[in-house]
Amino acid sequence: MADAEYVNIWMRPERPARGPKPVYSRAQITEAAIRIADAEGLEAATMRRIAAEIGAGAMSLYRYVPSRDDLVELMADRVMGEIDVTGMPSGDWRADLTRYADGLRAMWLRHPWIATVQRSLPSFGPHQLLLIERLMGVLDAFVSIDENLGLVAILAGYVEGTVREEISAAEEVRRSGLSEAEWMARSSPYIDQVVKSGDYPIFTKIVIEARQPHLSRDDQFRHGLQRVLDCVAAALAGA
Amino acid sequence: MADAEYVNIWMRPERPARGPKPVYSRAQITEAAIRIADAEGLEAATMRRIAAEIGAGAMSLYRYVPSRDDLVELMADRVMGEIDVTGMPSGDWRADLTRYADGLRAMWLRHPWIATVQRSLPSFGPHQLLLIERLMGVLDAFVSIDENLGLVAILAGYVEGTVREEISAAEEVRRSGLSEAEWMARSSPYIDQVVKSGDYPIFTKIVIEARQPHLSRDDQFRHGLQRVLDCVAAALAGA
DNA sequence: CCTCCACTGGGTACGTTGTACGCGGTTGCA
DNA sequence: TGCAACCGCGTACAACGTACCCAGTGGAGG
Incomplete structure (x- = not known):
């Protein structure tokens, strides 16, 4: 010993x-x-x-x-260190959180394998410690630690959840080794079958929505992010 | 061919x-x-x-x-099939989403390995299809598909994010093969060192908070969930 | 009834993985 | 001038996913 x-x-x-x-x-x-x-x-x-x-x-x-x-x-x-949090907290919490969310998303898109790591323990490496320090610092003056942790969990959860979806198709294509066109041709029969069964009307609506051109990923993300930040604002006002 | x-x-x-x-x-x-x-x-x-x-x-x-x-x-x-979504949508969206969130969290706690699966593609198995159908049905009457997807992403992101944290310590203990007491004794020196460095005041507050008895996990989860549902309510009102 | 062959469970074997162990050489301190 | 601590790395091994092959089995066609 x-x-x-x-x-x-x-x-x-x-x-x-x-x-x-x-x-x-x-x-x-x-x-x-x-x-x-x-x-x-x-x-x-x-x-x-x-x-x-x-x-x-x-x-x-x-x-x-x-x-x-x-x-x-x-x-x-x-x-983690690629996420730029210098100068946080700046005093403008909305700007800070937006910058963090954008940085986190961009990092995930650059390193999609991060989705498969997400090991149990956070492990608290030096970059992650700095990130926690700066990010939690943004709301530290306004709310309790507990509240702060909760709000950051909502924010990070939103970013990771949506970016996982963005990554998924691309990663699946890479894993299969097929070209994107081939992969689409292979996987759509199942989706079509599900849609044609008529048992899943809402899922069908999602598929139709997903197959026609829509807002860019970035705009979609920004839009949802505003929702989350509104939620934070409400929590701040209530405290 | x-x-x-x-x-x-x-x-x-x-x-x-x-x-x-x-x-x-x-x-x-x-x-x-x-x-x-x-x-x-x-x-x-x-x-x-x-x-x-x-x-x-x-x-x-x-x-x-x-x-x-x-x-x-x-x-x-x-x-996924363990999450009970029978009778959804019931008309009371807040009750439905709460039931879903509780069910999802309970399932994750029963099957912690789910955190390490989260493979790229959602894969749309029969249980997952049913889940999507019922869950998305809850808000389908009130908002657009896009909006609905965004709100569900926030909800699911919150649940998965917080439950990941809950799982992490227990999983780490299991992985290491040590007893819980041994593991605590092994890992706390690092945390102590970080805290004692004085460079991370907010992280230190988190550690102190975490080490003293506080609200039960369940209550903490419920509290944060209410925040998320308030956020949904705001989105519904705005639409 | 018999015959056939699509199917069954499973043994053997191969390529790939993480990594324990030990070798011979190199470096800084006594 | 030693000598202990370190270096890079070759060999070796256990465990993994799984390709391939086999002898048996039981429903369909005659």
Whole structure:
């Protein structure tokens, strides 16, 4: 029981004191893994593949990262850092929350594999800590911590829910390996069958709506976001 | 190009015409897989393990299910069916949405592995179709399809977001294989270190809040849900 | 009635995964 | 000048999903 076994990645120092200079780095490995996951999905980012990407042997990665799960944690925190929250809170909470929501959505669209990570524990990496600090700071002056957590949950839930939907079709196409046209041709028979059965009138309305040109994704998102922010405003006024 | 290769599980018939009576069934296999996943996590529900659970050989499962991914789809749709939406819409939209939210949350708590599924495509199994039909029916008379989808996204996003948080700690404990007390002892040093650094005052407030006894999870959930429903009410009034 | 073959359960085997272990070389401190 | 701590990485292994093949089985056509 002398030396602690680290439970948490963030407590494990990257570099020890003595010995030869490491050739690679956690950041470099994480970057390579993200690059692969962006292009071919998280399941393509295997240890061997990542190692090959940076020109290392497979087992070399384990000098930098305790396990693949931990590496995924590093990846997740790394992309969290892409969300720009500098200067928050600015005093204009509506602008701040809008900027956060846009940034979160853009990040998810850049890194769709994030949807499949969402592991149980939040893990509180440095980027995520900063994000929490700034984001929760936006409403901190107006409401209690409990209330704040609830409102942020609604906001984040909305963004993640809608962006998941945006991602889904594209990811399914990529997974199947088919072209988009082929995939559409393959999957529509089932939808058609459901629609033709006549048992699902509302679902049918959704399908029809989805198949004709409508508002751009961005506009749809913005519209729903305004609803959520109105909800926040109501909560602030009530408090 | 004569016979179609099915893209979708739901288009593939379970039983062919001739030959000996199958000993097992899709439902039985799905049930066993859910049982294992509930107790030991989705990653424990391997094909061999599931087969052993029902007393079959590993490869026998493939007579019923084309692949493990498809089986997971079956599992997901099966647990969707646990959400009781009979008699919706009842005319009282607030009661309906509350019942749905409670049911969804309870289902997630029973089957925490659902958080790690959330695959890209919704897949539209029979239970999910029914759920969509009933749930979207609740607000169908009051708002447009677009508006309805947006409001439901907010609701579902809130439920999934908060329940994910509820699940996370428990799942992490299970994954680590440690007892809860051991796990707390292992992970708190990191949190303490973050708090003691003094760089994260708001995060510190969250930790303090979380560590003292507070409202029950249920009450917290209900409270936030009321906020979301108020938001829906505002949208209905504005339309 | 027999014959046929589409079906059954399941054993064996292969490719791929994460990663434990150990090697020989390199570096900073005593 | 050692020596212990570190490096990159080759080998090896267990567990995974699943392709392939087999011997049996039972309903349909004669």
